Amino acid sequence: MSGSPASWPLVKIGDIARVKAGATPSREKKELYFSESGHPWVKTGDLTDGLLYETAERITEKAIADTSCEIHPPGTVLVAMYGGFQQIGRTGILQMHAATNQAVSAILANRQRVLPRFLNYCFVYSRPAWKKIAASSRKDPNITKQDILDFQIPLPPLSEQRRIAEILSSVDEAIAVTQAVIEQTRTVKQSVLNHLLSKGIRHTRFKQTEIGVLPETWKVVCVSDILTDSRYGLNTPLTSEPLGVPVLRMGNIVDHALDFGSLKYAELTKADAEKYSIRRGDILFNRTNSRELVGKLAVVNEKIDASFASYIIRLRTDHTQSDPWFLHAILSSPTYQDYLRSIATPGASQANINANKLGKVMVPLPPVAEQILIVANLKSFDEAVSASTARMSALQRIKFALMADLLTGRKRVTADALSPAV
The missing domain is CATH 3.90.220.20 (DNA methylase specificity domains)
Known part of the structure; x- marks a missing residue:
């Protein structure tokens, strides 16, 4: 230092x-x-x-x-x-x-x-x-x-060390509380999701199916039955230089959402740019990597001029049968994530789920209107997690700014100084 x-x-x-x-x-x-x-x-x-x-x-x-x-x-x-x-x-x-x-x-x-x-x-x-x-x-x-x-x-003197540690500890405590809120929200969401994916909304009659007990009016289908397209991504050299089209990779799928940091680029023909394009509602599915990372997926929530790499499968749903956010909720649930990892084919260094195997995965299918209602019920939990995650990121920035100031003596504290608001 x-x-x-x-x-x-x-x-x-x-x-x-x-x-x-x-x-x-x-x-x-x-x-x-x-x-x-x-x-x-x-x-x-x-x-x-x-x-x-x-x-x-x-x-x-x-x-x-x-x-x-x-x-x-x-x-x-x-x-x-x-x-x-x-x-x-x-x-x-x-x-x-x-x-x-x-x-x-x-x-x-x-x-x-x-x-x-x-x-x-x-x-x-x-x-x-x-x-x-x-x-x-x-x-x-x-x-x-x-x-x-x-x-x-x-x-610094012990008294100043103690005060610096107290200030930084107060931020750590706020970070820990925020992390606990995130984890609790995710736990509650999972409980609600499990209920909605098996009981639906206001159903009273149920039936036994290949994947468990479901509302009587629901179907069980293979993923491929509700898709209009399932496509592997680009297999072409990429560059960090911002030339051509941004290409999303497995590292851009974080916590079942898209992160647009650390982008790579590729110069594509007009035909390839269209063939490998991404539009709102597309599901990007990570098909290969370690068994823990296989099955990561995200829905494209916004209009974006971008493409996707070869180890990602782009899924486009038939909107007359399936809401993409509902299919995403199913496949990103812990139950299905565990199942997807279990069917991944082990390789020399990586596991893999090909498009054919993914297409055969069986999922529950309510009417589209009910799918949309289920997604809406889950949205409040996602919004709460996003808000808490943003707060935690802000707290972490505050912490490192304080460390830069206090641990170097750039800003001094006294024994009776008040902790900054966090």
């Missing part, structure tokens, strides 16, 4: 904390070394940059005795050393006694010099620097223990 005011000294982590590495007990002795009732054992995937209360795995007393694992106290700051470029630099603060694996360093702060929460925020703010260090002249990106010991941070 840099930009320290004259009154704040730049100090090395090694001068204000001890750094210890972890270890991984042998997986071949799983029954001996791993236990659900053992000591929490932190891996990089457990780190979320905040307070850490639980871990995915636990290790036994025997594992502690037979390896170099140590139990660290609450307040220990943790940093991911390696485990993938997206993991490097992730942090956490122990809220219980725990050990770590070899990819996580434990930093035990001298609390007469630095507060754990302040130190953790310094590390979060410094993640770009950690990644730069990890990538420099090394075959496998990683941070070493010496990198941490030598890393410098501006060190």
